[in-house]
């Protein structure tokens with residue numbers, strides 16, 4: 001029998017580089033499988049078509065009512081959710097979720113063994129610069145920064161590990177070490 005997969009939750013405020021980090025993690029370690037979320041947010045210019053399953057509110061709500069999400073939340077006016085993973089297709093790989101704080105909390109409640117890594121930006125200025133680099137309008141950038149300020153203390157308090165994403169390769173190394181140590185337990 002295959003053992004239960006390790007669930008690695010990568011959370012943290014917008015603009016902290018979570019997406020880049022998890023892409024590098026799954027590239028580095030073939031035993032990791034990155035879950036693809038559903039969202040009702042519009043796809044950004046230049047964003048990959050498979051960055052999410054982009055869907056509408058009605059389809060999202062139907063999936064909620066069918067119990068098809070491991071966790072879901074409303075984030076700044078849009079739904080985001082992790083489809084319930086099909087563990088048989090994981091083929092022994094461990095699951096990586098890149099999600100915001102409310103979702104992370106839900107996963108931790110259901111799976112206390114999940115490893116919650118909360119990523120922080122090196123500074124608020126750098127976070128703002130990264131958010132602007134994605135081309136979001138001003139009001140969205142400010143809303144995300146405000147949300148980050150409110151959520152960071154909560155994230156830090158419930159996280160198993162806190163990592164400051166100053167230098168990307170150092171961050172990825174640190175996260176690989178966390179994952180390896182969780183696997184060996």
Ligand code: 5GP
Pocket residue numbers: 012013014018037038041071072073075080081082083098099100101102103104
């Ligand atoms: P963005 O719109 O910038 O792609 O994502 C907004 C926030 O939603 C980010 O913090 C991202 O990590 C989070 N997010 C992405 N997918 C999910 C998901 O399936 N569930 C939850 N709870 N948050 C998600």
